Amino acid sequence: MSGQLETYVLVLATLLGAAGMWLMLPRARPRGRMAGVALGAIGLGLLASRLPWLSDWTAGGLFVILAGVTVIAAAATVTMRNPVYSAIWFGLTLLGTAGLFLFTGAQFLAVATVVVYAGAILVTFLFVLMLAQPEGRAPYDRTSWEALISAATGAVLVGVLSMTVARTATQLAEADVPVTVDQRNDNVLADEHVAHIGTELFGRHLIAIEVAGTLLLAALVGAAVIVGQTGGPLEGPTSDQPGSDTKIP
Amino acid sequence: MDQEIVLLQNYLTVGALLFGIGMIGFLSRRNMIVMFLSAEMMLQGVSLSLVAWGRFHNDFGGQMLVIFIIAVAACEAAIALALVLMLFRRRGSLDVAVWHALRESNLPEFVDHELPGEPAEEPVAWPALPKAGLLPEVPPEETEYRPHV
Numbered sequence: 001m002s003g004q005l006e007t008y009v010l011v012l013a014t015l016l017g018a019a020g021m022w023l024m025l026p027r028a029r030p031r032g033r034m035a036g037v038a039l040g041a042i043g044l045g046l047l048a049s050r051l052p053w054l055s056d057w058t059a060g061g062l063f064v065i066l067a068g069v070t071v072i073a074a075a076a077t078v079t080m081r082n083p084v085y086s087a088i089w090f091g092l093t094l095l096g097t098a099g100l101f102l103f104t105g106a107q108f109l110a111v112a113t114v115v116v117y118a119g120a121i122l123v124t125f126l127f128v129l130m131l132a133q134p135e136g137r138a139p140y141d142r143t144s145w146e147a148l149i150s151a152a153t154g155a156v157l158v159g160v161l162s163m164t165v166a167r168t169a170t171q172l173a174e175a176d177v178p179v180t181v182d183q184r185n186d187n188v189l190a191d192e193h194v195a196h197i198g199t200e201l202f203g204r205h206l207i208a209i210e211v212a213g214t215l216l217l218a219a220l221v222g223a224a225v226i227v228g229q230t231g232g233p234l235e236g237p238t239s240d241q242p243g244s245d246t247k248i249p
Numbered sequence: 250m251d252q253e254i255v256l257l258q259n260y261l262t263v264g265a266l267l268f269g270i271g272m273i274g275f276l277s278r279r280n281m282i283v284m285f286l287s288a289e290m291m292l293q294g295v296s297l298s299l300v301a302w303g304r305f306h307n308d309f310g311g312q313m314l315v316i317f318i319i320a321v322a323a324c325e326a327a328i329a330l331a332l333v334l335m336l337f338r339r340r341g342s343l344d345v346a347v348w349h350a351l352r353e354s355n356l357p358e359f360v361d362h363e364l365p366g367e368p369a370e371e372p373v374a375w376p377a378l379p380k381a382g383l384l385p386e387v388p389p390e391e392t393e394y395r396p397h398v
Binding site: 025026051052053063067071074077078086093097101105106108112117120124128129131132138140141143146147149150151155157162165166168169172188189196197200201204205212215218219220222223226227229 | 251252254255256257258259260261262263265266267268269270271272273274276277278279280282283285286287289290293296297300301303304307308309312313315316317319320321322323324325326327328330331332333334335337342343344346361
């Protein structure tokens with residue numbers, strides 16, 4: 001009985017979330033964006049109310065704040081009509097993710113996310129946006145492809161995943177997997193975190209890290225080659241009628 | 250319920266939410282750069298799940314995978330932004346619909362719907378400094394070697 005109730009609440013939450021995302025996504029006639037925000041918030045709250053709460057309430061509150069910031073900033077990234085705002089909200093998502101990493105004890109990854117993602121990748125995004133942004137508000141930023149269907153797809157995915165996760169967690173709790181805190185203290189949550197990461201990275205994953213370095217070099221050289229070549233002739237903006245020009249340059 | 254299982258379930262749910270929101274963005278947005286932002290967001294969701302599983306199993310494998318995800322994401326961003334820049338240089342637009350000529354031959358042609366007229370742009374009230382003080386006197390020799398004073 002309780003399991004059925006859980007399922008109904010989850011389905012309701014994902015439906016509300018999908019409706020909210022659909023209303024918030026940029027459409028030709030934007031109506032009810034505030035209603036979309038309200039629906040999405042209700043859906044998120046319902047989904048959160050089904051999650052178990054950490055027993056330490058300060059830790060639980062911290063997790064809720066971090067996760068809420070991350071998810072709300074993610075929704076704002078997707079629904080903003082100005083791509084520069086999207087990029088800035090994405091930065092907030094990254095900060096929230098870094099906080100979640102820190103919360104779960106992955107200190108090195110938190111720092112790496114802030115430095116590499118928010119510091120380098122996001123700035124590159126903003127740089128390209130500034131370079132390529134046409135004057136004024138672009139018409140293609142004010143519409144989306146099949147907003148309703150894609151919102152429904154995302155909702156189905158999230159609903160199925162969270163339902164599976166809840167079921168798996170229940171099974172794990174019933175199976176009573178022998179995991180003790182003492183056991184953890186000498187590995188993932190150890191004091192010398194970075195030392196452990198380094199040992200692991202340059203021990204078990206030495207070949208992989210070398211390959212990753214080579215991949216980075218190859219990607220950067222490839223990017224330089226792609227940008228450096230002078231392509232076809234410059235053409236004027238054809239965004240007004242994309243159907244008018246069908247030949248591939 | 251064990252605290253570690255609670256943590257695992259919470260993290261996996263947040264990861265699923267991030268992945269789903271990123272997928273919605275990737276499917277529905279038309280701006281190529283926003284599409285790539287959404288793809289990066291999906292990677293973030295996967296990273297959260299990996300770290301949570303790594304903590305649950307008390308193993309560094311999850312965090313190692315996330316380090317490699319960050320490296321590959323950096324590569325992907327470099328290549329993708331280079332491609333976006335090149336595409337923008339060709340057509341002068343970040344719209345993916347401009348490239349609909351690359352579709353399958355049996356698919357219908359894309360027709361952009363007429364957008365309703367743009368709402369009148371409200372004048373933005375930028376902050377301005379009040380007029381105060383006197384115009385500073387510029388010594389004449391400074392105007393000789395400075396292009397703008």
